[in-house]
Amino acid sequence: xxxxxxxxxFWFILAAIVPVLSGNITVDDQGIDPTxxxxxxxxxxxxxxxxxxxxxxxxxxxxxxxxxxxxxxxxDSNPLEFMRNATFSFxxxxxxxxxxxxxAVGIDLAFFLDGQSAGRYSIPATRDFxxxxxxxxxxxxxxxxxxxxxxxxxxxVKNIMSNVLLDYLxxxxxxxxxxxxxxxxxxxxxxxxxxxALRLLSxxxxxxxxxxxxxxxxxxxxxxxxx
Ligand SMILES: *[C@@H]1O[C@H](CO)[C@@H](O)[C@H](O)[C@H]1NC(C)=O
Ligand SMILES: *[C@@H]1O[C@H](CO)[C@@H](O)[C@H](O)[C@H]1NC(C)=O
Ligand SMILES: *[C@@H]1O[C@H](CO)[C@@H](O)[C@H](O)[C@H]1NC(C)=O
Ligand SMILES: *[C@@H]1O[C@H](CO)[C@@H](O)[C@H](O)[C@H]1NC(C)=O
Numbered sequence: 257x258x259x260x261x262x263x264x265x266f267w268f269i270l271a272a273i274v275p276v277l278s279g280n281i282t283v284d285d286q287g288i289d290p291t292x293x294x295x296x297x298x299x300x301x302x303x304x305x306x307x308x309x310x311x312x313x314x315x316x317x318x319x320x321x322x323x324x325x326x327x328x329x330x331x332d333s334n335p336l337e338f339m340r341n342a343t344f345s346f347x348x349x350x351x352x353x354x355x356x357x358x359x360a361v362g363i364d365l366a367f368f369l370d371g372q373s374a375g376r377y378s379i380p381a382t383r384d385f386x387x388x389x390x391x392x393x394x395x396x397x398x399x400x401x402x403x404x405x406x407x408x409x410x411x412x413v414k415n416i417m418s419n420v421l422l423d424y425l426x427x428x429x430x431x432x433x434x435x436x437x438x439x440x441x442x443x444x445x446x447x448x449x450x451x452x453a454l455r456l457l458s459x460x461x462x463x464x465x466x467x468x469x470x471x472x473x474x475x476x477x478x479x480x481x482x483x
Pocket of ligand 3: 303
């Protein structure tokens with residue numbers, strides 16, 4: 257006789273659900289958020305790095321996440337260049353932005369989160385032409401688990417010349433967010449998660465189905481988490 261006690265079925269299903277709904281989501285500069293379909297919005301004249309014949313920055317595409325990056329430049333002394341933004345909207349508790357850096361041109365970024373100034377990333381030109389990959393341009397952690405708008409602005413008025421090579425974003429999605437209508441600042445954990453899972457088991461379906469395939473992608477150079 258096949259007998260599966262209720263609680264072991266419960267844990268079996270919970271173990272299958274939790275890793276899918278929690279953790280880091282990677283969004284390529286040219287890709288989409290696999291859980292929402294959202295992509296990064298670029299102001300005019302950002303170039304797609306590997307296809308840009310007149311861009312002076314030529315990093316190795318094989319070392320870029322998904323083989324692509326977005327390139328734009330700003331210089332106070334060139335009236336044709338202006339400070340271009342890249343904008344991304346997400347719901348989660350942390351966001352990280354990664355790109356390449358070379359000393360050929362400086363880089364001087366300003367960040368905004370939900371309309372507030374959220375920091376700078378600034379490295380002057382060093383004449384070192386070697387590229388460094390997967391450089392952390394920006395991070396914000398401990399955010400409320402509510403919708404956020406993140407903006408990268410390339411360049412700052414009356415400052416160094418800036419060439420940004422944006423490669424990908426990572427943001428942290430809260431456990432069980434998609435099963436919940438809650439918008440408070442805590443991830444749903446412990447007993448709350450059990451209640452959510454029980455509700456799911458009893459037939460309430462999540463409003464937004466979560467795609468299973470892309471969420472466990474390791475970042476370049478990062479090991480897969482053991483399950
Ligand atoms: C998400 O990625 C960041 C940066 O790599 C890391 O510090 C953080 O621990 C990760 N969070 C989760 C939930 O995996
Ligand atoms: C970049 O160029 C390649 C080769 O010509 C082409 O297949 C690809 O679609 C281009 N990508 C974009 C985003 O234009
Ligand atoms: C590259 O050339 C195209 C077409 O002339 C132009 O629209 C674009 O702004 C240039 N990009 C850069 C980064 O100079
Ligand atoms: C870029 O974003 C910043 C912050 O919201 C804003 O002050 C600036 O006007 C934006 N630039 C453009 C050209 O929209």
